[in-house]
Amino acid sequence: MRRDPIELEIFKNIYHSIAEEMGAALRRTAFSPNIKERRDYSCAVFDSDGEVIAMGDHMPVHLGSMPMSVRAAIDRCELGRGDVVMLNDPFSGGTHLPDITLVAPFYFSGKSRRPDFYVASRAHHADVGGAYPGSMGLCREIYQEGLRIPPVPVVRAGKMDRDVLALLLNNVRTPDEREGDLGAQIAACHIGAERLREICGVYGLGRVKRAARELLEYSEEMMRTFLKRVPKGRYRAEDFLDSDGISDKPVKIAAEVAFRGSRADGQPARRGRGRPRHTCMVVVDFTGSDPQGEGSINAVDAITYSAWFYVFRCLLVEDVPATAGLMRPIRVFAPAGTVVNARPPAAVAGGNVETSQRIVDVLLRALAQALPERIPAAASGTMNNLTIGGMDPRTGEPFAYYETIAGGMGARPSKPGVSGVHTHMTNSLNTPAEALEYAYPLRVRRYSLRRGSGGSGKYRGGDGIVREIEVLSDAEVTLLADRRTRGPYGLSGGEPGARGQTEIIRLDGSVEKLPGKFNVRLHQGERIRIESPGGGGWGE
Numbered sequence: 001m002r003r004d005p006i007e008l009e010i011f012k013n014i015y016h017s018i019a020e021e022m023g024a025a026l027r028r029t030a031f032s033p034n035i036k037e038r039r040d041y042s043c044a045v046f047d048s049d050g051e052v053i054a055m056g057d058h059m060p061v062h063l064g065s066m067p068m069s070v071r072a073a074i075d076r077c078e079l080g081r082g083d084v085v086m087l088n089d090p091f092s093g094g095t096h097l098p099d100i101t102l103v104a105p106f107y108f109s110g111k112s113r114r115p116d117f118y119v120a121s122r123a124h125h126a127d128v129g130g131a132y133p134g135s136m137g138l139c140r141e142i143y144q145e146g147l148r149i150p151p152v153p154v155v156r157a158g159k160m161d162r163d164v165l166a167l168l169l170n171n172v173r174t175p176d177e178r179e180g181d182l183g184a185q186i187a188a189c190h191i192g193a194e195r196l197r198e199i200c201g202v203y204g205l206g207r208v209k210r211a212a213r214e215l216l217e218y219s220e221e222m223m224r225t226f227l228k229r230v231p232k233g234r235y236r237a238e239d240f241l242d243s244d245g246i247s248d249k250p251v252k253i254a255a256e257v258a259f260r261g262s263r264a265d266g267q268p269a270r271r272g273r274g275r276p277r278h279t280c281m282v283v284v285d286f287t288g289s290d291p292q293g294e295g296s297i298n299a300v301d302a303i304t305y306s307a308w309f310y311v312f313r314c315l316l317v318e319d320v321p322a323t324a325g326l327m328r329p330i331r332v333f334a335p336a337g338t339v340v341n342a343r344p345p346a347a348v349a350g351g352n353v354e355t356s357q358r359i360v361d362v363l364l365r366a367l368a369q370a371l372p373e374r375i376p377a378a379a380s381g382t383m384n385n386l387t388i389g390g391m392d393p394r395t396g397e398p399f400a401y402y403e404t405i406a407g408g409m410g411a412r413p414s415k416p417g418v419s420g421v422h423t424h425m426t427n428s429l430n431t432p433a434e435a436l437e438y439a440y441p442l443r444v445r446r447y448s449l450r451r452g453s454g455g456s457g458k459y460r461g462g463d464g465i466v467r468e469i470e471v472l473s474d475a476e477v478t479l480l481a482d483r484r485t486r487g488p489y490g491l492s493g494g495e496p497g498a499r500g501q502t503e504i505i506r507l508d509g510s511v512e513k514l515p516g517k518f519n520v521r522l523h524q525g526e527r528i529r530i531e532s533p534g535g536g537g538w539g540e
Helices: 005-029 066-076 162-169 175-203 205-227 301-314 349-370 433-439
Strands: 041-047 052-055 084-087 099-106 117-124 152-156 233-241 251-259 268-271 277-279 282-285 330-333 385-392 397-403 442-450 464-471 475-480 501-505 511-514 517-522 527-531
Touching (some): 005 052, 041 175, 041 205, 066 084, 066 301, 084 175, 175 205, 233 349, 349 385, 433 442, 442 527, 475 527
Antiparallel strands (some): 084 099, 099 117, 385 397, 385 475, 475 517, 501 527
């Protein structure tokens, strides 16, 4: 049956608008500044097989990995009408513990024996328990990082399971905020299901599901068309994380990207349920990456999948739907037990935020050899994850503040990089000073661009950010950051961007320089100053 391009475009935008509206509902109804101000959330729509057919313009690190959470929910739980499954276990489809995912089935009619679609929302919760406020500390195993939730129903037949909710809320420092944010995620899933019901009522279930299949096929065709134009060959690159936070030893990530035309190695990439095998055109191999580390920089396979999904999606110029079909021609090998496919009981809080960025850097560096006119220099390469927690003297209750801090974008082959922007695996914002000071006992003392931190070249890298925060009560401060010993690389003769740095300003005015990963106790009136890296330059 011939595909109708006009109808395909209409349904592409319908599905995308559903995911976007889910995100808007989540943002408007959330309690925490991390979600309603920084927008640290993502929403997506999936077909009856659990394959993603639409994503909101949200967080790449969430969206690429969310299909594994949906698959875990489908495999582990019987999803009936009105159910919602909750999970955050990195070894069962999750990423790191603060990212809690909710998955809800959609049944159009009573005749449906299995869900016709699924909707999912994921949000970074500012605290999920564990040894450190904010649940992003320098841990050695996942048990120290917070509450680990396997796929479990939190809503059954439209009613909240109060026992499951109580188990979660009794293990976090900020239960009211957590309950409010979970309620916002449930509302987002409800919005998604209602919009699916509306379009099925207008167009008919069969037509709507056929459009979803065609979007998957169209995405696959567009990716294959692009891959045929890439020069054949093997392209290798490596880069390093500064350390795992426990020792000072650098952590290597290595990748080889092999393009071999219509079939890379004679092996199928994967097979969808009830669908033919898909021949593989590209193999991405992470052999040579270091073993999983003692600290929390380990990435689970969902994170590595998310990173290469993002990279290959960015290679497409056309406005191609971001569906599971894009990845059908691509196969990835990430050896188990390495930093890019960690096994329990590895600590993983930093893998989601720091290692994901370095995986992107490595893949882009390899692809720059094949497509030098398309690939930018390295961006800041770190999310600068800052958590501050303690007792709020205004309320007498615990508080937990979390944010990521922007840096410089790498210069591009035709223009400079953007300054002070979140790049690659993060698409969030910095917390506005007014919102931060209203919600927490903190004061923003400085917030500016870090002039001259971008790497020089024909096109200059974007500048990083200077962010200085004063604590107004005694507090525990943790930073998970990188690019403190190696600046973001330049390309085609461009210079590296400036390395990041962090300082503590004590009450007596003394300044203490600290590495990228640390935990420290600050007294009232003391400050932390973070200077994020600039992007690499492009061209001599």
